[in-house]
Structure formats: structure tokens, C-alpha cells
Amino acid sequence: MITTLALRQLKAQWRRPDGRALLLSIFLMTSLITLLSLTGDRLTKSLTIRSAEILGADMVISSHQPLASGWDQTTPFGLSTTKVTQFTSMVEAQDSMLLSSIRAVDAPYPLRGEIVTEPPHSMDAPSSGTVWVEPSVLSRLNINIGDSVNIGYSSFLVERTLISSPDRGSNFRSFNPHIIMSHDDLAATKVLAPGSRAHYRRLFSGTPEQITKAEQLFRANLKDKQQLYTAQGDQPTRGNAANNANQYLKLSALFALLLGSFSIYLSLRRFSADQRSRTALLMSLGLSRIQLFQLFSIQLFCGWLLAAIPGALLGFGLHNMVLWKLASLLPHPLPALSITSLISSPLLAGGILMIAGLATLLPLGKTSVLSLIRQGNDRPSTHKLLFWLTPITLFIIIAFFVESILFASLLTVSLLLSGLISGLCVQYLIHTLNQRLKSTVRLFPLLTLRIRQQRHWHRLQGGVLTLLLTLMTVLLFARQDMLSEWQGQLPADTPNQFVIDIQPWEKESVTQWLNDHNVSSTLYPIIRGRIESLNGQTIAQAFTNEQRQHNTLNRELNLTWGDKIPAHNTLEQGQWSSADNAISIEQSMADELSLVLGDTLGFRVGSDIFSGTVTSIRGVEWASFRPNFYVIFSPDVIDQLPATYITSFRTNAQQKNLTSQLLKAFPTLTLIDIEQLLLQAQDLINKLSDSASLILLLTLLSGLILVITTLQQDLVQRRFEVALLRTLGASANQARQLDMLEYLLMGLSCGVLTCIMSESLLFLIYTNLLKLEPQLHPLLWIALPTLATVLFSLTGLLTRKALSLPQSYQLLKSGD
Amino acid sequence: MLDKTSFAIETHHLAKTFSTQAGVIHLFNDLSLNIQQGESVAIIGQSGAGKSTLLSLLAGLDVPTSGTVKLLETDLSQLSDAERSAWRSENLSFIFQAFHLLPELTALENVQLPLDIRGDKQAAPKAKNLLDKVGLSDRQSHYPAQLSGGEQQRVAIARAFVTTPSILFADEPTGNLDAETGENIITQLFDINAQQATTLVLITHDAALASRCNRQFRLEQGILIEGSTKARQVEPNQEINKGSRVGLAE
Known part of the structure; x- marks a missing residue:
């Protein structure tokens, strides 16, 4: 009822x-x-999986120095592990040369996600003597599957085309055409010598509990300049999207x-x-x-x-x-x-x-x-x-x-x-x-x-x-x-192409080539270096914990030099000086690190140590799509160090083929198509x-x-x-x-x-x-x-x- | 002459006061009234005289400030809340001025409802029987919205009698109806009341309606005065009624 x-x-x-x-x-x-x-x-869940797929693992330890061999044997908590060495090197085939990003990997690789190749593969990694390469390697070297390429002193059979792969690494090196080879062949190429720029990574995978435990242990034992990323947490590519x-x-x-x-x-x-x-x-x-x-x-x-x-x-x-x-x-x-x-x-x-x-x-x-x-x-x-x-x-x-x-x-x-x-x-x-x-x-x-x-x-x-x-x-x-x-407010001549890895000996000819094709551009030298000290104090002494997280302190910086302030920067404080060891720094860096005119920063490039005194502070429009720098040296300080050059320019609709012509003329260059990225x-x-x-x-x-x-x-x-x-x-x-x-x-x-x-x-x-x-x-x-x-x-x-x-x-x- | 067991309602020295911002209002003080079983009693008075309050005290819905009310020998104030509700549903029925039918139930279902609540298996036939008595056998499956005001009140009357209550309280049952319809309905109400020998307490301001009851009381300035101008018969228990003429003491 x-x-x-x-x-x-x-x-x-x-x-x-x-x-x-x-x-x-x-x-x-x-x-x-x-x-x-x-x-x-x-x-x-998806982003964790995606992140893992991008990392190729649940957790990665990376360093610019070879990782101690201790990591090889230590697989605590039942984790799976493998190692990767990534470096940039010239490869050649039939008189053509190409700057490539090469990964030497141990089987199994990767631990998460999968490498898609054409023809498909069922292996854990390339076998010894063979390489898998991206299609652009084939087209730019003008070769086919079954041909061979030379890396350093070794020759390799191109076995498969690489359609997609996780663990591409971050930074500019990930823009070069990729090649994957077996780690066993690395020594024979003699490409890497002590001091060579390479990225050493150890990948781990396991259950979330295993990873959490291992992460705590590893973090406690992390050495200087070693970095640890996990798929769930902080990692360089995805930030905190999830x-x-x-x-x-x-x-x-x-x-x-x-x-x-x-x-x-x-x-x-x-x-x-x-x-x-x-x-x-x-x-x-x-x-x-x-x-x-x-x-x-x-x-x-x-x-x-x-x-x-x-x-x-x-x-x-x-x-x-x-x-x-x-x-x-x-x-x-x-x-x-x-x-x-x-x-x-x-x-x-x-x-x-x-x-x-x-x-x-x-x-x-x-x-x-x-x-x-x-x-x-x-x-x-x-x-x-x-x-x-x-x-x-x-x-x-x-x-x-x-x-x-x-x-x-x-x-x-x-x-x-x-x-x-x-x-x-x-x-x-x-x-x-x-x-x-x-x-x-x-x-x-x-x-x-x-x-x-x-x-x-x-x-x-x-x-x-x-x-x-x-x-x-x-x-x-x-x-x-x-x-x-945003797009509308950018000036009409805003660059849409970046070219990096221009070698010193190519500087004149690239400039000439671009001029010949009616493209105006300025080439800037890039030298990778770290800030080591402020007014004689170490970073640890001179900066707060929070400041030490700043982009300019926790990684290598792109340094450049010049004889004037770049045209697209503005002078905010001080005067541009061409005096010895004068540097110009970027405004937000000065603000956040509390740097003032007259401060002296110490830098390390490779084994060289030198310093610069802040004489001017510049305003930089980071979204201008031109090469921008935190630190610019006056001439005669770092010019003698090995540098590569970077430039950006604009191509219009009629110049679609220009970039591929440029790459044909200068195969070692790396090109970044901004428009594509923006889309x-x-x-x-x-x-x-x-x-x-x-x-x-x-x-x-x-x-x-x-x-x-x-x-x-x-x-x-x-x-x-x-x-x-x-x-x-x-x-x-x-x-x-x-x-x-x-x-x-x-x-x-x-x-x-x-x-x-x-x-x-x-x-x-x-x-x-x-x-x-x-x-x-x-x-x-x-x-x-x-x-x-x-x-x-x-x-x-x-x-x-x-x-x-x-x-x-x-x-x-x-x-x- | 006095047979105490035959009292349906027995009150002693009832008082009800209200506190307002203007001070304490004594609605009535020391009011006594006895009603025998099967008797019909009308309480008349002007608006605001306290008729409804008296009804709610008599029905055990409200608690007097002092004094006692006994219904069928039971002092409701001695019962727990739940016991009181149960007792009320067993022995009392109400007819309201505003009918209060449930709009989503048919006429038959509305009449059946109190029996359904008790789990009476004979609910439907009993309800039909009552609807027959109020002349609505052909309107069983109609919803309240499809019935006239008079018909709605007849359904309400059928619902009130279907449980064969000992005491029925009717509060201005014709208040929302025109004179002719009201008259017909009252006839039916009294007919069924006589058949079931129910004690009826009728609240009204209509003297003609009140005159149909065995006894009439007028509530005036807190005093209950027995007898009306149109009393049709000699009261059978005059002596008891004397005791009920009580008003404000001060």
C-alpha cells in the first residue's frame, strides 16, 4: 500500500x-x-601510460656522464632495466652526410611503449651490425633499406625504417633524424671518447609500488648532474599536464x-x-x-x-x-x-x-x-x-x-x-x-x-x-x-623556421645561400655551458633553494657572444659593453636570481672556466621566434670555444621547397618547422x-x-x-x-x-x-x-x- | 442516570493560554464538558472564539495548559506520542473544511486509504459500500479534480466513516460549499452517523446546521454556554451540562 x-x-x-x-x-x-x-x-591513467611510452620506461636515470656500472647489476625490488646511450653524430652513405641523433640500446628496448618499424619487427632491439633509421635518413642520404651507412669507424646495414619510437630524448637533439643501433656495436664506432657529448640513460620498469620504492632509494643516492624522471611525476617533456x-x-x-x-x-x-x-x-x-x-x-x-x-x-x-x-x-x-x-x-x-x-x-x-x-x-x-x-x-x-x-x-x-x-x-x-x-x-x-x-x-x-x-x-x-x-599580433616577418647545428665552417656558405634565396637571417653562435658561481661563491652558497630551480641554474645554458644587443631585444638597464668579460643578461633571469649590474658570474664550458661581469640587462620577447639567449658575452671571451650556429627565418607560401633545398645543400643542418609545431x-x-x-x-x-x-x-x-x-x-x-x-x-x-x-x-x-x-x-x-x-x-x-x-x-x- | 462508562469525551477544568508579544492570552480557563457516546454535539461561535483550538484539545491533537481530557476512558496525555497516534487512528476520524483528498488517488482509493494503512483486507468492498451510501457509486474511479466540491466532501465523509470510528470531529464541513449542496451533505453525514452510532463533534458557525445536533454549545469569550436559540428537543442529561458552563475565572 x-x-x-x-x-x-x-x-x-x-x-x-x-x-x-x-x-x-x-x-x-x-x-x-x-x-x-x-x-x-x-x-x-592514459597520461601515465603515455608518459611511460614517451619515456620508454616507468623511471629513467639520466646523466651526461657514463652511469656507474653499478646500476647494471642493481635491479632491486624486481625491476626490469636496460641502458641507452644517445649522442649526435655525422653519418654518411654514398658521399652524403647527415647529422643524426643516434641511440645505442641494449635489449630489451624500450621497456614501455613500442618501436614501430617498416617492415614490422619482433625483436627486442636491432641486432648487431644493423640499424633502424627514420625515413628522413633514407631520403636525405638518398639510400634504401638494405643499403649501408657509416657511423664513426663502423658500417651498418639499414634493416628497417623507424616509424615511431619512445624515449626520443628531450632538447634539440630530439629534432635530428633518429637512428637506433645495438649497444654492443657502440665501442667499435669509436664515436664516443671521454668528454664527448652524449646522454647516458638507464631505464626501469615495474609495478607502481616497485617504482615508488625504487624512486625513494635512487633519489637518495643520486649523484651530481644525474637526473631522475618518472612517468607519473615530473619529467621534462610533459610537465604537469596530467x-x-x-x-x-x-x-x-x-x-x-x-x-x-x-x-x-x-x-x-x-x-x-x-x-x-x-x-x-x-x-x-x-x-x-x-x-x-x-x-x-x-x-x-x-x-x-x-x-x-x-x-x-x-x-x-x-x-x-x-x-x-x-x-x-x-x-x-x-x-x-x-x-x-x-x-x-x-x-x-x-x-x-x-x-x-x-x-x-x-x-x-x-x-x-x-x-x-x-x-x-x-x-x-x-x-x-x-x-x-x-x-x-x-x-x-x-x-x-x-x-x-x-x-x-x-x-x-x-x-x-x-x-x-x-x-x-x-x-x-x-x-x-x-x-x-x-x-x-x-x-x-x-x-x-x-x-x-x-x-x-x-x-x-x-x-x-x-x-x-x-x-x-x-x-x-x-x-x-x-x-x-597571438598569431595575429606577431609581425608579418616572424620567422617560421629554425635552423640549428650550423657548423663554424658552414657559417659563411649558409649565410650566402640564404642571401642568394632572398631570405634575411642572422646567425648566432651557441656554446653550451653552465653557470658555476656568483661573485666567487658557489651556486649552493649564492642562491636560495628556489632560485637554484631556475632554468639557468639547473641545466646547461646556450651561451652566445656578439658585438651589440640583438635587434629584437631591448636594453633595460646599464650599457652594452664590448669590454673584456662583459656580459648582458636577460631581465627575468636578473629579477629571479636577484642579479644586479656589476655582479660577476662564473661559467664552465667543458673543462674551461671563465667569468663575466654584468654590464647590461636586456628585455627579451621569448615568443618572437628568434634565437634568444639568457646570457650574451662581449667578443673575445668565448669565441675560441667550439660553437655551432643557430638562425631563424621566414619562408612564405612560394618558398615551400626552400627548406628541403637547404637541407640538400647542407645535410648536417637540423631544421625545425615552427608552423607545423604551432598547428x-x-x-x-x-x-x-x-x-x-x-x-x-x-x-x-x-x-x-x-x-x-x-x-x-x-x-x-x-x-x-x-x-x-x-x-x-x-x-x-x-x-x-x-x-x-x-x-x-x-x-x-x-x-x-x-x-x-x-x-x-x-x-x-x-x-x-x-x-x-x-x-x-x-x-x-x-x-x-x-x-x-x-x-x-x-x-x-x-x-x-x-x-x-x-x-x-x-x-x-x-x-x- | 450518570453512567461514566458511556462518556465518549470527558474533560475537566481545561485551560489554554497563549503567549504573544502583547502578553498572555487566556483562550479559556476551567472549561469542563462531557459528551456521551453516540451523542452529536455542535460547537458554534464566531471566528476567533477558539472553536478550532477547543476541537484540537478534545481530539487530543493539542495539549491543554492545564486540565484533563479523556476520550473513551483514556487519558491521551498519559500515552506516548506513538501510542497516541495509534489510538487516534483506531478511534477518531476527521472531516475538514478543505476536504483534503489526495489528488493522485481516485475517489475509491481515497476512501480506502485509512483501511489500507491499517492493512485491512476488506478495504475495497468496505470503501465501495461507503461510497454507495454517499451516492457516489458511479464516481469511484474519478480523481478529485474531476469531482465537484460537494462530491469531494462526500468522498471525505465516506473516508471518515469507513473506519467506523467511535468519535468523528467535523470542522466546518460545509464551509467551502454553497447552501444547497451543504444541506444535502449534512443530511448524509447525519444519516450515516445515526447508522453507525458515532459520537459527532461538529464545529460550525452555522446555527441551522448546529440545530441538527443533539446538543449545542456556544463558545463566547472563553465560556461554553449550552443551548441554542433553536434547540429542537429537550436535553437528556441536563444536570451534567450544567457543569460545563464555565468560563474565565478572573
């Missing part, structure tokens, strides 16, 4: 706007959380959860208020409290089934859509989903529903039959303990879900705070706008009354909607502007921000549901008010006008505030993050207020019911 009644009630509830809002908020929250947690789960993506997903999840919980709580509160007289009646007919509890539990459970299951399914569908969008960024096959991430979202929604349900529906048990006899003053008091326990429990659930109490607290507090501030601003704007209408609108006194009466809800609706619209706008515009403006970056950003927009759009929808829910809260009062107005002589038209005016004021206020907030945020993002010329978006000033007004009017119309005059009388008379 209870079940039948519960189902009947549920069915009736579905016909009511507030019942629908409750189901919709559960539905939307579940689908959003499902989407976010599934995507987060997959993304983390981390950032996860933070974004968590932020969205938190937003969705807060909005969803709030909507659910408010809907249930409304529901509970509606149930009061019904509950009183049922109790007068003999329903016990236990039966009452069952009645509501069944309804909530069915509501959960109706909303959360389809919600989870939709979330799963959307998740697959996002995966499809990101397919090229993710490994194949995709890592399996964990069952927990699949069922956690519906369960979470159930938990929130249960807690909010308890808080709002338990007091109904205290309803008295009396309320059926005496209307009005019989409101079941809210349970004080439950009232405070609800947000706390909800918060704990949410914190548990996003896996960090600190993160959850910080974000919840800042979201609530910014929501509150925006809400207050919206309220102020509504008030101000309303005052302007004083003399023009006949309904002004009524409108003022309405605004005063609804101010609490206006604050909430305004805060939520403004925050959401702002986030949405900023995401949309930052992305669009970042791509289009890839653009594609990546597009895909990621599309997914981010989808998530934000769904969040906006849950925000709208919250707005609808809040409009429901005072629906009874609003209907009474309209009925009263109608019976007092207002036309149906006037009653509607009053509502529309209210929505218009809300929409305008939210829109204006959103404009201000978005423009300010965009300004900050442009100037601080993207380093772009900030600009205004006049389109927004019209679009946002319009959008906000339409949204409010739509949600308002969804909840509003026109009242006829007889209905109004009836409503006022019955009090129902």
Missing part, C-alpha cells in the same frame, strides 16, 4: 515543476560527475557538486513544505511515522533510480564523446575503467539525496493533524542539529570525492565567497536599476516591493549565474583570443578546450536548474501575490509585466556584472599569462546582458502559471 501510494505520489510529483527540478538536478549532477570522474580516471587536467576536472566536479547539492536541498525543502498538509492528513488517517519514513524513502529511492541511472548513462556517453575528441592524444587501447569510478557518481548522488532528504523530510514526522484545522502557524521546526550537520556531511562527502580536504575547503570557500560578493553586487545593481525606473514605469512601487521581498533569492541566483557565465565567457574568449590574436599546438588546445567547454556548459545547465529551483521556493508566495494583485484589479497583463520586469532587472544586472568580471579577468589573463595586448570585447557587452535576461525569462516562464480571476479568488479563499 505504502509503495503504491509512494509511486502515485512520485508520478504526481513529476507533473510539478519543482518535482522536475529535483529530478533534473539529480540527473544533471550525476551525468556531470560521471563524465568528470570517468574522464579524470581515464586521463590520469596534474593540470585533473585539477580542472576536480574544480568542475566540485562546482557541479556544490550546485547539485544546493539544488537538491532546495527542491527537497520545497517538496517538504508541500508535503506538510498531506502528511498531516495521512497521519490523521492513521499512518505511523515509520510508514511515513518508508513512504518518503521509496519516493526518494525511485527518484534516484529515475534520475541517477540515466544521468550516469548520459555521463558515460558524454565521456565517450570527449574521448573521441581527444582520441589522438590518448594511448590505444585505452586503459580500462575502474568499476569504482563508474558507480561512484550515482552513489554519490544517492548519498547527497539521502542526507538532504533526511534534513528536509525528517521534520515532517513532527507535523500535527492540527495543521489541517488551523491553517498557518503550524510549521514543523527544522531540526537544529540536522540543519548544521547537513552542510558539514555534504562537505565531507565532496572532499572525499575530490580526494583533498585542503583543495575542497579552499575552493569551496573561494567559490562561496566570490558567489556571495557577486550576489551582493547583483543585488546592488538591481536596486540601482530599479531606482532609474522610478518615473518611467507605472508598476514601480510594486516592483520595488517585489525586489525587496525577493532579495535573498536574487542574491543567490545572481551570484550563481554571474559566476558561471563569467567562467564560461573567460574560457571561450581566452582560448579564441589566445590562438587568433599541432593549436589542434591540441582546440581539442582540450572543446572538452572543457562541454563540461562548463553542463555546469551552466546545473546552475540554471538551481535558478529554477530558487524560483520555485517562493512560488506559492508569488502565486498569492499575483492572485492578490489580480483580485485588487491588476490585469493579467500587468501581473505578467511585473514578472518580466523583475527578470529583466535580474538579467541586466547579472549581464553587466558578468561583463565587468569577464573583461577584468581576460585583462589579467592577457597581461600576465598570455602576454598579449589586452583588448575589449564590445560584443560581450550586448550579448551577456541579453543572454542573462533570456535565461531568466525562460526559467521564469517555465515556472510561472497564468492565473485567471476566478482562480485567483479560489486561491485566496482556499489558501491552498
